[in-house]
Amino acid sequence: MLQILRSDKTVRWTLFGFFVLAVTGNFMPTWVQNNLMFGMARGLAVLGLMVLWRTGLISFGHALYFGIGAYAVALADKHFGISDIFLRLFLAMGTAGFVGLCLGFILRKYRSIFFAMLSLAFSMVLYGVLVKVEALGSTDGFSVSATSILGWVPESKYTLFCAIIVASAVSACMVQYYLKTGLGALTTAIRDNELRVEYLGYSVAQAIHFKYVISAALAGASGAMMAMALGQVDPDSMVNWTVSGELVFITVMAGPGSVIAPFIGGVVFEFLRTYAFELAPHAWQLIVGGTLLAIIFFLPMGLWSLLERIWVRKGSSS
């Protein structure tokens, strides 16, 4: 495993880039830090969706795992006062991963629109429970207390900022490694021709199930990070179908080109929304929706392909 990672350039540049970001982050105004945090946190979920997308599957229900992650943190905080970042992440990813594992047994048989619809249904079931049960905070949700690291409570958000960046970097590298292995290569293979994969002697269902669990765990981590960065969870901005929509939106906007793309996409989305909301409080959805259409029409392979193109042009001209 290690020598693959060492030999892989993307991994190196990812680590380097995130490192630079972490350092410069210290000098950024807090609102930029916040938007970066939110963007990165969302990026984690998008990374998982990207893995699914490469096999040709788009889930309209990943808010389920995003929400599970977020609520795992909130509930553990409320009832057991758990504030340690590692515990929180472990709980969030564990629960999300486990639920993903269970639902995976059903979902792995589904494709295209049916896959999308069934995952939507599952996520809405959770939503229906959350908004109606007072013990789960109903539509108010809960606020989440500050995060501690092995007993030490940092006074500035910068520490969490770094934590999120580390988490993002690590998961980006893991996924990169995963895509490098035979299993990873299988993602495209399955999208191309499931029949052949089966006849080569590999269970497509199993491969998809595995990817699904990965994406669920990542979405869980994403939700947990979001909860910690925001200090608040609630169903409408964590579990409702619009959240799944947003995640898919970012996935398509970022494009499947690279494991870095999701994080760029997430950050771009955060800033897009912040400014749209500031410039046109009455029409910010219009701006966001317009961008979505534009991307689908003119950049089917997402922002990453755009960056790629720019770079290629630069390269050829110089």
Added chain:
Amino acid sequence: MQLLITIFLDGLTYASYLFIVSVGLTIVFGVLKILNVAHGAFYAWGAYAAAYAITYAADMEYADWIGFVCIFLAAAAVGVVLGMIIERVILRHMYAQDEVLIALATFGIFLILEDVILLVFGVNPYFAYQPMALLGRIPVGGISRDVYSFTLMALACIVAFGCWWGLTKTKWGKLISVVIYDREISQAMGINVSMVYLIVFVIGAGLGALGGAYVAPTLSVAPGFGIDVIVLSFAVVVIGGMGSIPGALIGALMVGILRAVAVHKMPELELFVVFAVMAGVLIIRPEGLFAPAKARTI
């Protein structure tokens, strides 16, 4: 007994509403293979257009029954105008794309239309109660109910019958079913598929708008009021089988009745049941209760 009647009628009312909203969605999916998230926006637009027309008529002190005319005109207008624009300008360029990607595009359209509503109609809610008030109430099962909700049921029946008749008994209906069966071949046979698509989409949008327009008098028509409808109608359509009209009818009835039972017996399950049923049906019968089950793809 009293309770049973009430639950049944509440369920029926809600089911009729759901059916009118969902049938457009299912038709569009059946023919164009598009899962149209923007359907919720048509619903909202229909409601706004109708509410606007009705309140205007009321200010002009026209007779109250004019309100009903407004409802249908508004629905038709929204269907034709928005439906045409969206199909011609955006969707027709996407039919080659992957189903889910188109669905995402319609999500974008939905976001846009939502805000355009704000820009056109403002943020203040509209109250177009005249048509509902006009019809008054009758006592049924020990409590009094509004006659309007019964006309809603009637409308649902008319729509259902209309769709069935239109698809099975008319030339256009036959064309459509041919196109559903095989797009390429029908093109080869010289059917103007793109025209069929346009007309079907307009009808679908119109039905969505009609749903909104007809319930407008019972609600405060306010911003952001198409959002919940989308997933509800998804649930209905999926339960019945995407693309199946009788399916939409059964789906609507199931969701409507179940929700009514929940509200009366255990309110906290009200939302849960709807999607639990949706998931359950998808698990047991992915193509829904009515669409024919397809062969395994692997």
Added chain:
Amino acid sequence: MNAAPALKVIDLCKSFSGITAANNINVEAADGDIIGIIGANGAGKTVFVNMITGYLKPTSGKIEYHGKDITGIEPRDATHVGVCRSFQVSQVFMTMTVRENLLIALAIAKDEGKAMLSSPRSPDLVAEADRMMQAYKIHDHADAVASTLSQGVRKLLDIAMAVVANPKVLLLDEPTSGVSVGEKFAIMDIVIAALKEKGVTVLFVEHDMEIVERYVDRVLAFYQGEIICDAPPAEALQDPAVIEYVIGHDHAPNRIPSAETANAAVIGTESNA
């Protein structure tokens, strides 16, 4: 173990909602046999292949591999036991290069996919892929994306990927359909040579009687889901029933399968793949 025939099919039947696609089929094939399957379209050739390789579950009957019951197993398990197949319409990974195609195939084949957890580009896998490409004479196309290949090369790749798992029994579904006349014999020479030296039992569906005559030890003639003749080619191709129902009276030794048989074959898979 090897006492039992490589492949033994007993009273195999298959019917789709009333229509009988296979009726009491009995076949035995020893190690190294090369068997040609002929028959008009819809005679049940592909259904037969699909049942042996687990794509279709038989309605009744039994399939044995070296005496081991493999009736109705999943395709991947058929591959694991050593029964592999190729397809009428080549089933390859269209967006990948020839080498990548083979690398994935090898990674999966290698010790039941444990190789999947490391990079499929490991030197030994790459070397093996190159060896395969040499054997199947597609090394010139090593880095060409599959979707850009000619039918013939794609067929070879398809077959090569089927062979990767070192099958003992290999079913080739119309290896030469849709291939230009020039390529036909080239392909068959390559394939049969490669398989003979491995001692693989081969059953292949074929429309071109010349190919059948040239390569097979035995012919199975299908008609309406039944085997109407099981004999060496010389004998079989003279059999009146075969001439009547399979070849047609205008049987000329250098008959070229017409375009429509090829296309029909293509549609054939669409209907059940």
Added chain:
Amino acid sequence: MHKQFAYKVLRSAAIASAVAAAAMTGATAQAKDTIKVGVVSFLTGPAAGPFGVPGKNGAELIIHAINKGELPAPYNTKGFAGATMDPVYTDEAGGNSKQVAEYRNLVEKQNVDALIGYISSGSCMAMAPVAEELQMLTIMSVCGTPRLFEEKLRSVVFRTQGNAVGDSIAAARYMTEMFPDLKTYTGINQNYAWGQDSWKFYSLAMEKLDPASKASSNPQFPKIFSGQYSAEISTLSLDKAEVVHSSFWDGDIEAFVLQALVRGFFEDKKFVSVVGASAVDSLGKKFPKGVVMGTRGPYGLLTRFDRSRALNNWFVDAYKARYGVYPTGPSYQYAKAVLYYKLGMDKAAAMAGKFPTQDEVVAALKGMEFESFGGSVKMALGGGHQAIHEVGYGITTWDKEKKAPSATDVKFYSAECINPPEGTLAADWLAQGMPGAKC
């Protein structure tokens, strides 16, 4: 080559952010002839029309007047501690998490000096922790859940609006006094903090005030903004209870009234609405007569035509002149919050003898008592952070000569009559039978 590119992208990104960072740090305005204040209310969504916009208007009117020094005496001094306020109006819609993000943006990006607003109890509960974390003075104007200060004391968060306890107890007192023979009651409330608390305290108060009264076993808690209530209305109609209590607000109250009205609901049931006055205005003549209506304080419907208070008269006239409609509850509540901020600033400035720091303002605001457009306000609870004031109820009717909705049998209950003393939890106080209540 591709990897090369990845590297390039990242490097440029890194550089860009570094530059951005360099540019943006040190961007904190110190000039205090103007102060920037975030004013948050629903600008979109179903709550915008009936609550957000009237609230925003109320704030706008007062801010304008204060900047010009046009408020009636004694408030006719110019500005906030001399500074003119530059308000940033933002939208409260879109869910708590989005609001928290927006709050951070206002504080950290727009560098506001304080925040005023928030209508939904959900928002208030979500914002309070952030306000504490960022130590940003925040004056909540409308939201009503008592949890805000009962769960924990806040250092920089204030609320100039009495909480659901007062509203509910007042409702219960009014019902037991006006309709002593209506013994059974049920309720329909939104399923979140505000709705849950309103129902909880109303039924607790009823138990104490009229032990013979009986709550229904099946009160309804629909999701906020559901809009369709025909099934709920049936349930309530089937219920034998004579009284129906509701804390519905935003678009929901209108929708409910419309759907219930046609079914003669208000003839069969005595309807108690804690905060539905916005519907009385939006539905006008259409609104059913004989509904027990609250306004969460001495304003809106109940005091509209009561010309006894100079401040109230000025406010009603100025508001009507500027916006062409009568001010509703939210207008008063936002105006009150802005006024409170001005008083705090002025007082702090007077004490400090210079432009006050936030700590000085907070100190000045603590426990302040002042006369607002709707009656007097005492910051008595939550360590001087939570307001108490009188709350009134009346019965809706249509005023023929004024051609406007109005209320009869209006009764007000003094702050001390409907609120627990400082330091006692409302639930405990009710359980003990409201000792020391001065009515």
